[in-house]
Amino acid sequence: MTRMPITATEQAVAHLDPATWAAANARMVTKMISEFSHELLITPVAEDEDNGMYTLTPDDSAVHYRFRARVLALEHWHIEPGTLEKTVDGASAPLDAVTLITELKDVLGIGPGALPIYLEEITATLYSIAYKIAHGGPDAADFVDGDFQQIEAAMTEGHPAFVANSGRIGFDSVDYRAYTPEAAAPIRLVWIAAHVSRADFACTADRSYASHMADELEAANREAFAERLAERGLDAADYLFMPVHPWQWHNKLVYLFAGEIASQHLVYLGFGQDAYQAQQSIRTLFNRDNPARCYVKMALSILNMGFTRGLSPYYMRGTPEINDWIARLIRDDDTLQGKGFSILREVASIGYRHPQFEAAAPKRDAYNKMLAALWRESPFTQIEPGQRLMTMAALLHRDAEDASVIGALIDASGLDTDVWLARYLDAYMSPLLHCFFAHDLVFMPHGENIILVLEDNVPVRAIMKDIAEEVGIMNTEVELPGEVARLSVEVPEELKVLSLFTDLFDLIFRYIGAILHTERDYPQEAFWQQVANCVRDYQTAHPQFADKFAKYDLFAPEFKRSCLNRLQLRNNAQMIDLDDPAGNLQFAGTLVNPIAAGAERAAGG
Structure with a gap:
């Protein structure tokens, strides 16, 4: 019987086998005990000072975690790989990160309203760890000659101190393979036209809207987008071209900005030609086809590591001016120049204000951070041969x-x-x-x-x-x-x-x-x-x-x-x-x- 091509539905669970899931939980539980101990949320007890064995007993005294560890500088708990074991009433039990959170919920101080969301973040992080384990990655020695973006995609940790660091609440399993840094799939940006009565464009002193778009968007795209507006009887001079993350378009904007689209304050234009790749910060994308072009950072209304990752149109207005000022400060400082220190300027930004959300909610509310973008310089413009x-x-x-x-x-x-x-x-x-x-x-x-x-x-x-x-x-x-x-x-x-x-x-x-x-x-x-x-x-x-x-x-x-x-x-x-x-x-x-x-x-x- 001929095997049919694997579907997206099958891909979503292909890495969720018992051995991989057990390995992901072991890694996560080890990190939890290490970081929670570092933050004095829990206090493992030394069994024997000579052999470095410790025991952690949550509120349920029948549950014990036992491991060998070294407490290093800054009270960093290094738990020896392979030594962590769990017992319940003396019998061996599997390591499970979600269970550990529920066992520790009182000492962690997380409220009942936040606990289910945190458990979702923990589970999503486990899903990501299991994916990375199943798909492997380059050996450490391969990083020595590794490509910049191959290395970016190979990272297994993100922020090392945070336990729940890959929650990404809002993504489904198809989104995971399309938009996460570890999946490293090519992403093409959705482009829309934003009416100037609602949108603001700002740029650094060495750019203009026209020059920036000429640098960042293919001429064929710009011409096609202008023609699409003309076909609707609209004048391109009344609009600003704006990139949007595909997830944001499909999951937020077509619904919550439906009135703006219907009134043609927002007009869908199509996809750009360049393929991008998600960075560790997830809402920032690197241009794979033209690496000297800018990164693009866009609003992405998912909950990840303590924030909904929107982008404020009000903040965007001042971003290029701030970047110019800091770049000038660094350029005029002999010590910083001597060290070669530099920044990647955020050279242009665009933000769209939804009048109804603006009237209903504070500017800092997530509903007022759904449609904005900025362009950040590529580091490839700052390096020398070799x-x-x-x-x-x-x-x-x-x-x-x-x-x-x-x-x-x-x-x-x-x-x-x-x-x-x-x-x-x-x-x-x-x-x-x-x-x-x-x-x-x-x-x-x-x-x-x-x-x-x-x-x-x-x-x-x-x-x-x-x-x-x-x-x-x-x-x-x-x-x-x-x-x-x-x-x-x-x-x-x-x-x-x-x-x-x-x-x-x-x-x-x-x-x-x-x-x-x-x-x-x-x-x-x-x-x-x-x-x-x-x-x-x-x-x-x-x-x-x-x-x-x-x-x-x-x-x-x-x-x-x-x-x-x-x-x-x-x-x-x-x-x-x-x-x-x-x-x-x-x-x-x-x-x-x-x-x-x-x-x-x-x-x-």
């Missing part, structure tokens, strides 16, 4: 055999670990230190927001992206022009330095140090000494900021423990208020600063 690109998230990636990408890069570079790390930290951390101390400027520099430029498998500089929504000026006394004024954010003095301690130390270096230690026996002390050296080298080179170095002491004995999972558990629909990012932070005690002990040695003492 250089290549890699998302910094790859440094935290481990392949199916548990081999690390950072280890493979160090091996391929021919450098010893100390030298490689010193160069990486100089490329990544030094510019961020300077932005903080010289300009009170902070980014959100997690792995997905940084693109590393590599030469001979060594990072030589860093490129920052996702600027307008994830940048702040933590000095409200500085006068900022126009739309740039919205970057001014009031943060309590004692929390300002957490932009370095949390975002760099806890959310990046904690994992890198653990990987190098557990995989390569590279001492934790040696790793953190490299971080201390980088800080001290910067301070030595910039004595003019001595007062700030004392005020925001990166060698302080400890710092506040800021907890991301606690944020998501508290409110998984909106983790923080972007107008007051410090106001919603969740803290749990302090962490011992791993470079405090290295301060003297870094200074040459």
Whole structure:
């Protein structure tokens, strides 16, 4: 009997076999225990200090989780692979991530209204992990010569601290294979015409609407779109061409903007020619056919990792002006230029205001964030011959055999670990230190927001992206022009330095140090000494900021423990208020600063 081609219905469950699902749950439960322990939501009990065995007993005393672990710097729980076991009344039981959440629901503090949604996010994340396990991926060594977008699609973690990091509530199983970064399917954008009475276009000083569209949209498309409007008796001069994510078009706009479509304030034009690929941030797409063209970031009204991923048309109006201002600040700073630090400017934006939703709901409401887009420069316009690109998230990636990408890069570079790390930290951390101390400027520099430029498998500089929504000026006394004024954010003095301690130390270096230690026996002390050296080298080179170095002491004995999972558990629909990012932070005690002990040695003492 001839086997019929596999259908989308079959594809949706092809990776859901018992062994793969068990492996996905084992990976997820391991991460849950590690990260929840780090955030002091749970406290495993040491059975034997000598052999590193721990037991976790949820509220039901009949249930026990037993594992071998090492507690590393910054209270990072490294659970030894293959050692985690569960028993119920003494009998072996399967590891199940959803069950663990229900067992821990009281200590996690998640309310009854949020719990089912969080369980949906956990299950969806498990579905994604199982897909990645079933489809495999490149070995860590293959990343050394990997293509920029192949590496992007190969990531298994996204944000490493978040447990429920691939919820994507709103996608169905067909959407998953069409629009997720791990599926890496080609995506063609829907284009619509938006009437100028409702839509606003903004761009950087070196662009115009006409020049931007000429750069980003094929002439054949532009001509065909204008003809489609003419056929309806409409004048293209009264409209702005606008890209829309296909999911957003089919699932939101054709229904909720039906009146706008019927009145021809919005006109469907067709698909663009270029094929794009979803990035780890999911609503941002990379142009696969023309890599030097811009990324396109579009509203995507799915719930993912603490937010509905819409895009505000009101914010879009000021985005290019903000990007021009930050780019100019970086370009005029000799230290940042010396480090090669740069940003990917968000060079153009377009937003559409639905008059009825605008009248009915606050501007920050999800219903007023359904139709907007921005274009972000491609990093391919910023590299030289012999250089290549890699998302910094790859440094935290481990392949199916548990081999690390950072280890493979160090091996391929021919450098010893100390030298490689010193160069990486100089490329990544030094510019961020300077932005903080010289300009009170902070980014959100997690792995997905940084693109590393590599030469001979060594990072030589860093490129920052996702600027307008994830940048702040933590000095409200500085006068900022126009739309740039919205970057001014009031943060309590004692929390300002957490932009370095949390975002760099806890959310990046904690994992890198653990990987190098557990995989390569590279001492934790040696790793953190490299971080201390980088800080001290910067301070030595910039004595003019001595007062700030004392005020925001990166060698302080400890710092506040800021907890991301606690944020998501508290409110998984909106983790923080972007107008007051410090106001919603969740803290749990302090962490011992791993470079405090290295301060003297870094200074040459």
